[in-house]
Each structure stands twice: as structure tokens, then as C-alpha cells.
Amino acid sequence: MSPEPFRIAIDASRSTQSNPTGTETYARRLIQALIAANERANAPAQFSLYFRDPSPSELYAKSANVEEIYIPFPRLWTHLRLAAELWKSQPDITFVPAHTLPIAFPGRAIVTVHDLGFKRFPDAHPPAQRAYLDATTRYSQGRADRIFADSQATASDLVRYYRTPENKIRVIYPGVDTAHLKTTAEAIESVRAKYQLPGRYFLFIGTLQPRKNIKRIVQAFVQWQRNCDDDKTTLVLAGEEGWLYDGAWLEGARQVRLTGYVSAVDKAALLAGAIALVFPSLYEGFGFPAVEAMVAGTPVIASNTSSLAEIVGENGLLVDPLNVKSIATAMRSISDDEQFRQNLIHKGFQRANRFSWGSAAEQAMNAFRELGAPD
8 A cells, every 4th residue: 555645734825916026926936836846756745725815726737636725714814724724634744935834733844934124124114013023933933843044144034033043944045937027029118108118217126115225226316317417217116105105215306107016027028128127125035026137138236235145146236225326336337338238137147047946846845855755
């Protein structure tokens, strides 16, 4: 008689968002890649995907090794409804691709900690949210048998702030959706027309909040305009307004365009048509836009701090995020020298090849096996 398959419960609740940001994209794409990697295994595990909202039928590949379980619940879904299902099903491992494990549940667990921005920049988070993130992360990193960190920077922060044992942490870089970042000249022109953009623009992508350093990005653009005597090039801020967004960040600036949330299709074309991605964030656990820009063939201006220095390295321009002149100088270096810009594009392409969902899934499967799955 063949042995029972190893059973892995996966919290897929974050993967069904209609307008996904970084954490939701991570959950969706990693689970998709895990399913594909599991199908190739000699002894596939049995995945149970748990959803709070109905899952679109095309979201995950159908397989005898995957069951989808819809368990609606109005509040405290993780700690009450999901936990109750885990007690009933008794999986071998529970995997939560976000910060929060249920308060009480049986068996071994793996959790992903994406970043500790709430510790690095506490004033950029509402007090209640900050307290919740701190409490749940402290609990989850202690309860988990393994922790996936999106970068070495996040791993180091876990050790620094929570004294997490290093042997529990696995740094697994997320991938990027390369297929979704392919675009055409027609799509680029269409997006320019849609958002009423000129032929030349700098681009920021992300939630408009203090941690993203929007004020200094705008100040650097104003300085760039003054130094280049350019009144046509635009700064595009693509993303929804976040907590503590301040319209005063834009005071005194000309040619700044706010787009709101952009779809994956629009994002690909916006990136491909930009002079550069300006992404000097104060803190990032990974920084998806930076890698997406490299895939799309757009040079990256990024912070020399947190994970961005690690992710981008010498394949983009690293700047002091607190120094407006440093950001403006990088913008001018790229906009004034097309050969230099093309060199950065080439280096970015090479760097982006390091980040794939297939590789992330294989590393995650290895971590599952470490906890007892069959070879």
C-alpha cells in the first residue's frame, strides 16, 4: 500500500483580490508556481487551498492533488474560521504567505514575512495597524517552524527586532510576472493617450504614502526640471493614495500626473514607455516595481538602503533616499545620456533573470520537505 500523501494547508485568502498589491500578487503567483512544482514531484503532496471569498475558476490549475475550500466568515477569518478548519483537517504543514498565522492551530507551520516597515518607520502606519502588525509578526515568527523572508534585509530585520533564530529563516526571492510585462509600441501609445502623457516621463509605481518617499521624489523632479529647463517631461505617480497621503507633497510642482491604481496591462506599458522608474523608497522588503521595471526594459533609480540595494545592486542607480539632490542627479544622468541609459537597461535585463516564481516555488517545496515531506 502506498503511503498517504503529505498534506499541506495553504491560506489562499489574499490571492483573490481584484486589485492586487505586492502581498496579494506574491500569494497568487507563488501558489500557482507551487501547484506546478508539486505536479512535477515524484511523490506529490496534497494541497488544500482555503479561501475567504469565492476563487475565480481560472485562478489555479485543476489537479487531483489540489482541493479548493471556500469558507466565508465576516470577521477574524484567520483566527476563527481558518483555525477551525485546520483543527478539523489536521494537515501536516500549514503555510500562510503573509505575516499572520492563526492564534491557535495544530501542527507545523511556515509563514512569509514580507517586510518590517512598521518597525523601521512606525509613523508611516496608523497606530492600531502598527500594534496589530507587531503583535501578529512577533507571534507568527515564534510559532512558525520556518519563515520565508523576501530578502536578506527582511531576514536581518527579523533577527534584529524579534531575535528570530537565523536557522528558521529561508530567504526566498519572489519572482515577477514576465509574461504580463510584455507590451507593444501600440500599447505604449495607447497608455500615453489614456493618461494624457507626453513622449517623455519619469515614473513612480506604488501606494502614495510617506514610506514611498513621494515628497522627495517630487522635489527631485522639480530640481531636475530647473536644472534641465524642461517644462514638457512629466512625473507620473501611479498608485492609489495611501494612509497619510498629503496633497502638499505636490505643491510648487509642474507636470505631475496622478493616475490612481493601474491595471497589470497598463503598468507594463507605463513602465516600458518611461525614461526611468524613480523608486527611492524609504523601506522595502523586496520592491516588486524595481524588478518589474528591469524586466520591462526600464532603468531603475532606487534607494541604497533596505532590500533595494540588495535587489537592484549595480544594475541600476542607487541613491540616498533622504537626499533630494542625489535623486535629481540620478534622473539627469539617465535622461541626458542615452548610451548610459541603454547600458542600465541591458544590465537590468540580466539581473531580472534571477527572480522567477519557478525558482521560488522549488525553494519553498524544499522547505516543506525539510519539515518531513517525502522526497
